[in-house]
Amino acid sequence: MQSVAAALARLGDLAASPTVSRLANAFAAAGHELALVGGPVRDAFLGREINDLDFTTDATPDQILAIVKPIAEGHWDIGRAFGTIGAKISGETVEITTYRADSYDGETRKPDVVFGSSIEDDLMRRDFTVNAMALRLPQLTLVDPAGGIDDLMAQTLRTPAAPEISFGDDPLRMMRAVRFVAALGFTLELDTAAALEEMSDRIQNISAERVCEELSKLLRSNTPRAGLELLVDSGLAAIVLPELPALRLEIDEHHHHKDVYQHTLTVLDQAIEYEVARQNLESPDLIVRLAALFHDIGKPATRRLEPGGVVSFYHHDVVGAKLAKKRLRALRFDNDTINAVALLIELHLRFFGYTEGAWTDSAVRRYVRDAGDQLERLHILTRADVTTRNRRKADRLGFAYDDLEHRISVLAEQEEMAAVRPDLDGEAIMRILDIRPGREVGEAYRYLLEQRLDDGPLGEEEATRRLQAWWAGREV
The missing domain is CATH 1.10.3210 (Hypothetical protein af1432)
Structure with missing residues (x-):
């Protein structure tokens, strides 16, 4: 864990990079807010490598496109319906998302997408406090409305809102909690852990594809064991991976x-x-x-x-x-x-x-x-x-x-x-035995393969001799 001063210095170096500085200047010139958000800010404090560049802004998707087009080598709007625009700037891929203030129906994880006007509100609707921090650009001001830095220092995973509300809004966050416990080596805050256990059946509202994605990320982490134990102990595994708790035999x-x-x-x-x-x-x-x-x-x-x-x-x-x-x-x-x-x-x-x-x-x-x-x-x-x-x-x-x-x-x-292959291929078998393509060619091929596995390379002459002897002696 790095000190706040060291993390801010590292974020300052990142903000000075060609990609981030060009973006920050472009949004400032257009009169819009821009902030580096989530994983990159968290990983700066953890001393981890920063791979993804995610930004949030008060600009709408149309305004984002208008700002990035002149400075981007390429851009795409596949996430436009959710407020996200992707672009490649100075050789790096970035994603920029409009502030969100979504509402959920409590039945599915698909929200009614509502754009917000405040970065603080946007951060408070995120999954965990350690992911709910942002760095305003180009001012280099840290925004941490949910106490993410304190939780980072305590190595605690906690939801910004009450966990019952957070998991109810998006049950996939329960799988993400399991993954972050493994990936970060953190422990769940007590109320968050209790909600995870009480609400585990809500994971059934999530598509198998999304569960698969989170499980795969968990297994790809350096030390997935703690996450898998939480998956079992919380009751989530009984729903998404019942074969795992079933191994606890009496x-x-x-x-x-x-x-x-x-x-x-x-x-x-x-x-x-x-x-x-x-x-x-x-x-x-x-x-x-x-x-x-x-x-x-x-x-x-x-x-x-x-x-x-x-x-x-x-x-x-x-x-x-x-x-x-x-x-x-x-x-x-x-x-x-x-x-x-x-x-x-x-x-x-x-x-x-x-x-x-x-x-x-x-x-x-x-x-x-x-x-x-x-x-x-x-x-x-x-x-x-x-x-x-x-x-x-x-x-x-x-x-x-x-x-x-x-x-x-x-x-x-x-x-x-x-x-490993037989010494004779299918064409040679048909020529030697004077037969046409069909089941008999396959039988002969498998016979020669067994001979090859038993005795190693035979050579064409010996393989031909054995093939002819097998053919003459087989039952028709």
Whole structure:
């Protein structure tokens, strides 16, 4: 946390930048107010990188356009109905929004858009006090009607208005509260936390797409665990992500197993650490994090209490993959993400057979083939899934996976395994067997692929011999 003086100095430097100074001068010359607002002001106090430039003004959208057109390389008015105009100025993208004084009907999160005339009123209708601060330009005057600086210093998240009113106006703010707890490391003010729990069912008024967007932002934060715990404890998860609280399985006095809920959060923590450390994926990686969060959601449905105090979860990988697809579709994730997450969940237990006996090269090839373009993510998820406190067991599993990755690397160098294909393609198969396109070509192709996976590259001559022998001996 930076001091007020240091934050204001940083904001002063930002105000002197070409983009901000050109905007400030243009609005002042036109006789209109302009202020840097929200996230940039908050992040200046937190010492965080400032990425987005958001402004607010008393000018109407038409007036904003008239002011920015002469100084912008480009502009757009896709948010015009809500008072927002976007522009690119001195190479930077900015958004400028007219003061708002919206009213809500209490049933949906879509407000009746009403433009306001006061920056103080505009700030008081925002989500949290730490986001309800502004810097007047070009005067460099800080506007903080809700006590955002005090809350920043106390690392507290609080709504400017009464939380019942704020969450009632826009229930999506409850999801944003969860995200900011994770992203900022803040705690919820007591009344705000109580309202979150009491009003959690209001999240049902929000579209799945908007919930998906907030959940994705939460998972992309550096430390999402605190936010996910709040999501569960507040009751929000029971509505938007019920598979997560369902992991808190009852443990009776005769049957014992690890706490699946806490295990899942630890796997997510460790997956993020591996994701960052390995640097083979762009971080944050949403697919890795979703797979870590969902990897054991099949356990509640497959739990069996066996004799002798044993608890089993047979086929929870397959069941979990199906449940993950269903939930991610309901949340409107895209198909590529859904399929990737489901594949990782389905494969996340495959490695543990490696420690029970040495895999053949054929088994290693199949592991790579089945993972496809998700292999690096599977490496991360599988390593992260080791949460045992038994150091000897953890080391044994870690060394075993090191060995597996080494063998994959060696085989890849020898065979270009990432693109494993039969030695003969479909056209060659049809020519050798003198058959036309159809089901038989596919059967022959799959036979040759199995031969390739079992024995490595065969060469055209040997592949032809095996193909002909298979064709002659097959049952018609």
